[in-house]
Amino acid sequence: MDDIHFEQIARVDAQGKACGTTAYMSDLSFPGMLYAWFVRSKYPHALVKSVDISKAMALDGVVTVLTAADVTGFNGFGIVNPDMPVICGDKVRYMGDTVALVAATTERIAEQAAALVEVEYEVLPVVDDPIEALKPDAPKVHDKGNVCLHTLITKGDVEQGLREADVVIEHEYRTPRQAHTALETESGVAVPEADGSLSMYAGSQYAFRDQLQLARILGINPRMIRVYSNPVGGGFGGKDELTIQGGIALLAMKTGKPVKVVLSREESLVSGWKRHPFIVRTRTGFKSDGTMLANDVTCYEDKGAYSSLGGPILNLALEHASSLYRVPNTRHEGWAVFTNNGICGAFRGFGVPQVLFALESNMDEAAEKLGLDPVTIRRKNVLYQGEVSPIGHTLRTGVSMDLVLDAVEKSDLWQHREEYKKTDKPWLRRGVALSLAPQGAGLGVGIPDYGGAYIDLDRDGNFTLRIGLVEYGQGTHTGFTQMAAGLLHVDPSRVRIVAGQTEGSVDAGPATASRSMYTASNAIAAAFHDLGVKVAGALDAKYHTGADAVCEAKDGGMTTPAGFRTYEELAQEFSQESPLRGEGYFVWPTADREIPGAAGLPHWIYSFAAQAALVEVNTLTGETHLLKVATALDTGRTVNLQQVEGQIDGGVAQGEGFALFEDTLIAKGQVRTKNLSTYIIPTVQDVPEHEYIILENPEGTSALGVRGIGEVVMVPVIPAVALAIHDATGVWVRQLPATPERVYRLLHPDVQ
């Protein structure tokens, strides 16, 4: 593994993206293409009594209007539970629900026709608070009730632990409904083919799952559907679940014409997936020396109207509710609750930012009460490999809690924090705080987590790497290219990638869960090994050199029992009719048993990061600026440093958004922040200076030692910002985002 060199290259997709020549799926056009319009609900909660499409159909240029009765297969989608109708027939549950679909010759006509669809509603009371929604007399979002999932995980005796504690920190925390705000909104083109099949061109995070969800909706064989989902103009989890694909697939199949849609930002913000807001109630008990004794956590997850991944997100949050600290007594309980507040699904961090904001805040408060330093109290409690986690499983592989903590402590920002905190303006206060996080990677126990890759030796002696995992900006395709090139001993320019499509690439699972680089490292290494076997087999068939001979990559070719051959020579000899193909498959290691009552838990492999943040608070206005962040990150092994730093930059910005700016405001089911002038994300003027500390503690189960890092880089910065505001001003922030007004009111509790 160590002899494999990763050539540090610029992003393989940099030129096309920088010059604007890269064609995203939403850039595609086809002859005779129609435009779709989604007729959205007028109410956040209502029965649909009737839908009259006659006036819309009569409009010149309208090709078809579909209602629920026109769904040819199963009228529902959802990764875990297909409870979200493609077209609502009897009931709407949020403002983005679709009641009819229009296809017309122009986008303008489609929009005009949508306004002519007459829907009769019977308005129902709105339920917009997850705790209210749990009450027996609350309006029911679904017939079966408002509980999407309830999970309880216990270890030891939490009450006893809290009784024995010298200090118990008890608080309620609230987190925002963050929007993904990918540059490319939900969009795509569905193209019906002459043989009755369908080609779906839509940026998404898992083409192979979209294929099955679409087959379920259309009621046709999955192999009659091809999905092309790469490249994606930003995902962050918002394109993990289906978005617009079901609607345009139905329209294309009905009309026999290609059908395109590109959602406006406003429609995206109203109808699209969001991060689940959490209410986290905690009681955390410590001994006087800082040792954790007990943690009692209850989470209320505002699910919004449909399941999607709300259950797995709740469970991952509960897995992390006591982080990877040594806590003998825990009680982690969670409720994922349906409401009429939009829809929530996967988002970078997947429940972990919500609970770690609470836990890490309690940690600093305990440290302050006990007169301990924030590093000391954490160091006392971090777990090491071989120890038992707060939810009861033994940590078997690469635990780096202590390493990232030590590294962030040594950062320039932390070491010189008193210097950094100086300011000469009487109204400004500066503070520094730190936090650390593990982030479970992969899909967890009880879910097959697998991935494949092909390495084709093409006719010209170059290579095509075929792998399902999409590029949505993370830089993974650059990493895949470097890993393949490193194994093959060729220049990275000789490897091209075909990814994210059901034809021509290999199912490698979803591009989620910090799993792409790790999965690919093993699938590509297996494919490389298999290519050597194929070369040996081909040589044996021709020259009888022995079938079990070993071929090793070296200097642009392979040493074989028939001597050194360049890849060009091998291709000339064996790849002319069809490429010599190495096939690699990998199955993630998982725990041998599931935590009782908690589907998917525990995870086996974690990512680790620690971050320190410097903030400046204007005590007159409450404005808080994040000035500098030091990130200590364990990459396992760095494949491309620029991409790692890019993930840190982006993760910190997204974490900063969560901590200071971003929240989709919904009042009585109506979204009030419908565009980017009211839904506030950080601009380049707002993002901090960075200090990067990259650790390489190889992950033993990766053929190349790599770990996923895409999610964890946005997690610790969130509590670090909140705690830095405390360091600056003395107030504890328990609800995010810490907007100027919220901080001002904390500073001036007398203001009504």
Place this chain on the structure above:
Amino acid sequence: MKRLPLAGMNVKIKLFQDYKQYHDTPEYELELPAGTTAGEIVRQLGIKGPELAYLILILKGKRVYEEYVLQDGDELLFAAPIGGG
């Protein structure tokens, strides 16, 4: 797993998620005549409707399809393509 002579073969079936409801135990072994396809097991289990549409079959990390001819010693996974954190 012990190999059976000639015609017979042993195959292990593992059911995940909602597919567990189709058999008493989530893991079981089958003795099958040579030439049995994965699709025949799917039909034997009676998986249909939306659950059939959402089914994936996995063999050592590789997707296989209904026409796949089972081999002695295979471990065939029945699952839905769920994601996660």
Place this chain on the structure above:
Amino acid sequence: MIKELEYYAARDLKEALKLAEQYGSRKRFLSGGTDVTVRLKEGLVKEDVIVDLSHVAELRFVREESGIVHVGACATHADLSASPILQQHGCALALAASRVGGPQIRNMGTVGGNVANASPAGDTIPALIVLDAVVSIASHKGIREVPIIDFFTGPGRSVLAAEELVTELHFPATGSGELTGFGKLGARQAMTISTANVAFYFRIGDNHRIVEARIAFGSVAPTVVRAHKTEQMFCQLPPVLSWDAIRGAAQMAWKEVAPIDDLRATAVYRKEAVVGLLAEAAYEALASCWHER
């Protein structure tokens, strides 16, 4: 959906005024388009004729003549923030323009549009008010001049008649002994509509005291407002850089603003925040001529 519109690009002022006369209240002027196009998209433009002023080069200037600074209505925010004339003779306006939106917005949006739009949150307006600017308004009938403080009649409303057009703003050039400044509170550092903003003008007398003060707040009342009582407080300050004294003077602003609750902030918070906003901006400016004791 943007409705169908008639669109005219005026080549010069004469043509713009002719089109204004012809279409009257049916027409809407568009200068940089940073407000009008957003409103068009939201279906908030009732007019069905657009008269585009962005090619009217004669209205794009910043110049100083005989102690008067003239700013053409079509000068962009980028023009204003980079203008050496304004930096020297109308600093508050350059600062205010530099805080509008982001670079793209500043390259398109114009000061005439910001004024004519009459938003209580318009960033250049408090600066123009404390600079005692006069609005030149043209129509086919001729030109009239209105002091900017009398120009606004309510949120989005002004004294402009349908056939009239703002052509320039002019104000006395500030010189030595005069300090002007601007402060803005928004949801983030750039690309933000003001939650509150403030501009001030101080004339410093021979004894280093403030002898004349003008202070205006935006986004805290139906129109941008002058804060006369607060101005008096600043004129009573001893000429010593004292944070407590400056903050105390600014405290009066609390009584002079009448904000509302909206998506950006509550009224109560706005009242509190404008005090701090003024205090810090004034402190920074006065630090250049006063010293701590």
